[in-house]
Amino acid sequence: MSSESKRIDDGLEAAPVFEAAGPEVRLLGSECPRCGAVAFPRREVCVRCAGPHRPRELSGAGRLHSWTRLANPPHGFDGELRYGCVDLVEGPRVLAPVADAEPAIGVAVQAVPGAGRHGADGFRFEVRDA
Amino acid sequence: MREVFVAGIGMTPFGRFPDTTIEALGRQAILAALEDAGIGQNDVEVAYAGHARTGRLHKRENGVGQLCCWSAGIREIPIAGVGNFCASGSTALRETWMAVGSGLYDVGLAIGVEQLSKRPEGGQPLTSDGMELEGELGFTPPAFFALAARRYMHTTGVDPAVLAQVAVKNRRHASLNPYAQYRSPITLGEVLGSPMVADPLTRLSCCPTSDGAAAAILVSREAAERLELDRLVRVLSSSLASGGYRGDDIAHLDLDHRAALAAYEMADVGPEDVDVAEVHDAFTICEIIHYEDLGFCPMWEGAAMVQSGDSSLGGRLPVSTSGGLLSRGHPLGATGIAQAHEVVTQLRGEAGERQVEGARIGLTHCVGGFVTSDAAASAVHILAAA
Numbered sequence A: 001m002s003s004e005s006k007r008i009d010d011g012l013e014a015a016p017v018f019e020a021a022g023p024e025v026r027l028l029g030s031e032c033p034r035c036g037a038v039a040f041p042r043r044e045v046c047v048r049c050a051g052p053h054r055p056r057e058l059s060g061a062g063r064l065h066s067w068t069r070l071a072n073p074p075h076g077f078d079g080e081l082r083y084g085c086v087d088l089v090e091g092p093r094v095l096a097p098v099a100d101a102e103p104a105i106g107v108a109v110q111a112v113p114g115a116g117r118h119g120a121d122g123f124r125f126e127v128r129d130a
Numbered sequence B: 001m002r003e004v005f006v007a008g009i010g011m012t013p014f015g016r017f018p019d020t021t022i023e024a025l026g027r028q029a030i031l032a033a034l035e036d037a038g039i040g041q042n043d044v045e046v047a048y049a050g051h052a053r054t055g056r057l058h059k060r061e062n063g064v065g066q067l068c069c070w071s072a073g074i075r076e077i078p079i080a081g082v083g084n085f086c087a088s089g090s091t092a093l094r095e096t097w098m099a100v101g102s103g104l105y106d107v108g109l110a111i112g113v114e115q116l117s118k119r120p121e122g123g124q125p126l127t128s129d130g131m132e133l134e135g136e137l138g139f140t141p142p143a144f145f146a147l148a149a150r151r152y153m154h155t156t157g158v159d160p161a162v163l164a165q166v167a168v169k170n171r172r173h174a175s176l177n178p179y180a181q182y183r184s185p186i187t188l189g190e191v192l193g194s195p196m197v198a199d200p201l202t203r204l205s206c207c208p209t210s211d212g213a214a215a216a217i218l219v220s221r222e223a224a225e226r227l228e229l230d231r232l233v234r235v236l237s238s239s240l241a242s243g244g245y246r247g248d249d250i251a252h253l254d255l256d257h258r259a260a261l262a263a264y265e266m267a268d269v270g271p272e273d274v275d276v277a278e279v280h281d282a283f284t285i286c287e288i289i290h291y292e293d294l295g296f297c298p299m300w301e302g303a304a305m306v307q308s309g310d311s312s313l314g315g316r317l318p319v320s321t322s323g324g325l326l327s328r329g330h331p332l333g334a335t336g337i338a339q340a341h342e343v344v345t346q347l348r349g350e351a352g353e354r355q356v357e358g359a360r361i362g363l364t365h366c367v368g369g370f371v372t373s374d375a376a377a378s379a380v381h382i383l384a385a386a
């Protein structure tokens, strides 16, 4: 993906929320040194203990909590869109597209590059055999 | 808080009315509520107006309350708008309850109004405030509840035909409600065979695009006596909760559970005391999840309530006797007050063919919006025949 193309987080978040790492995507979150809570996207104040957070790169690995198939996806998306709810291994929950048809609930997934609205650079999750 | 009573209710029929205006809808509901209460415009001391999408769709982010009140002949009093997602109307009702219950005012007006049929992206699911980043990745509100539905089916083994029974039941109820948007009975096959929106939710498993308004007059006991008001229904409690952002099982909404517990505690009743309920059945799965989060049945056993007929008219605890969001319709900001309209009608014994015999205690529940993959706002009200 070229660095000039539009990203899904343009104008929405103070800092980038993801970065490519070879064939995978790392999610840019934060953690609370006091209570250990991990957040995505990055935040300043802990919603669990109200302490300050510090940035933390998240692996993008997680488990599929649930998924659906949007027959009528929103403006800026072509055709059918499969959408998932993923719990990252570090803790945070992420709602994002999933690449695979009929994935099993609970299966291991990994964030990889994917397209957002109007083809903007984003990420999606892919099932990993593990 | 002192005692607060609902003294009057009014609403427009719900439906698609692209040729009317939010002003006309609001006026109609206010005038109906004043007439129902038997009071005049000058008796109203304060008003709150719930509306969620008038900014984006009608270039009117503020001032809907003043507009509708002005249109109905109400002037000079304190008026404020209340935006709280799908719970905007419930929250306006709660603000009015607080204003009267605090002792600051004796007669308050709660209005909810919305006109969604004019939206430019007609036919597409509504977008949601609070999910901008997820939206850039394709998120829509039906997606959230489809995720909940699949998770629910995975855990319980319930299949889509069971979820669809909620839509059939609520349409059957709506057939008895003159205010409902859709009144022709539907079959299980029609629900399951309608076009897929977000698997496993089909079009008839989702609430429609709706226009409409609803209003309620809330009064103190003192005002009720002074104005000689009758057919009173008492507000036993009102609660409002926001998300906990913990990443709980997506098939349940913890904020609904917390809002319900708070409302039961304040009302000094339990879920077993509720005779009739209006819940936020924006999608079929929602009603089943709400049975559980509101304590109407044990966790993961909600499907049995619809399968057994427990939540149908004539059952143990009839739910969505108006037809619910699915069939009465869901003009966002108007919904919470339309729910109160139905429950008040039931508690007065004025619901005609859809009357729940001997209903003494009723509950309304609205949940709306998202913040970072949790729901944003949940409101519960418990009302009792006076």
Ligand SMILES: [Zn+2]
Pocket: A032, A033, A034, A035, A036, A037, A046, A047, A048, A049, A050, A051
């Ligand atoms: Zn913390």
